[in-house]
Amino acid sequence: MAPAATPSRCSDRPPALDDTYSMIKKAVAVAALIWGSAAFAQCAPGIPSAGNSGCIPPNQPNSPYYQRGADQGAQQPVExxxxxxxxxxxxxxxFKDGRAGAKGQMRSKSDAVNAAIDICHQNGGSECKLVLSYKNQCVAVAQPDGGGVVTTMSAESVDRAGALAIGKCGDASxxxxxxGECSVPxxxx
Structure with missing residues (x-):
């Protein structure tokens, strides 16, 4: 009897075995494609990758995970x-005596008015009357050289109030x- 032929090369395998090897090669190739692309799609630690193909950090406005105000915890609280x-x-x-009184930096209008009238009386005024009250601004009182009727004006600064009072009084000369005084908040x- 003649000895049976033994396969000497891979191509001499039985056909059923060739089909199995072919299927294994295809499975390995598909797995390599799937796992290889998954390896490239993974994001850095702390950055979610599901639905985030660009691996955009979640605190960026263009990230699918962005929540307005979520990153505020890391910042200093707003005062x-x-x-x-x-x-x-x-x-x-x-006006009868030519005496005056003024008071600033008071908590209420009535406190300021009462204090100014009291100071006017302490300065020798007999008929002290309110001529101006002001809030959160400055005042200036101008008078002609040698005495006479005073003018009062209020403005954002003593200089501006003084210029207005002098203008109302007459002539700067x-x-x-x-x-002049300011009552600032x-x-x-």
């Missing part, structure tokens, strides 16, 4: 706006500012 308290001032004059918080 609340300051709270300011109004401050009042007043000027009182006794004949009038001058005899009093006070920061409470």
């Amino acid at each position: 609340p706006p300051p709270i300011w308290a109004d401050r009042w001032g007043a000027v009182a004059v006794s 004949k009038c001058h500012v005899v009093y 006070q920061r409470m918080k």
Whole structure:
């Protein structure tokens, strides 16, 4: 009897075995494609990759995971706006005696008016009357050289109020500012 032929090369395998090898090669190739592309699609640690093909960090506005304000925790808290308290001032004059009184930086209009009238009386005024009250601004009193009727004006600064008072008094060469003060708001918080 003649000896049976033995396969000497791979191509001499039985056909059923060739089909199995072919299927294994195809499966390995498909797996390599799937796992290879998955390896390239993975994002850095802390950046979700599901539905985020660009691996955009979640705190960026164009990320599918972005939530407005979510990244605020890492930033410093925003300070609340300051709270300011109004401050009042007043000027009182006794035209009969030519005496005056003024008071600024008071918490209320009535406190400022009462204080100005009291100061006018302390300065010798017999008929002290309120001529101006102001809030959160400045005042100036101008009078002609040598005495006479005073004029009062309020504005954002003593210089501006003084210029307005002198303009109302008459001429800058004949009038001058005899009093100026500001009652500015006070920061409470």
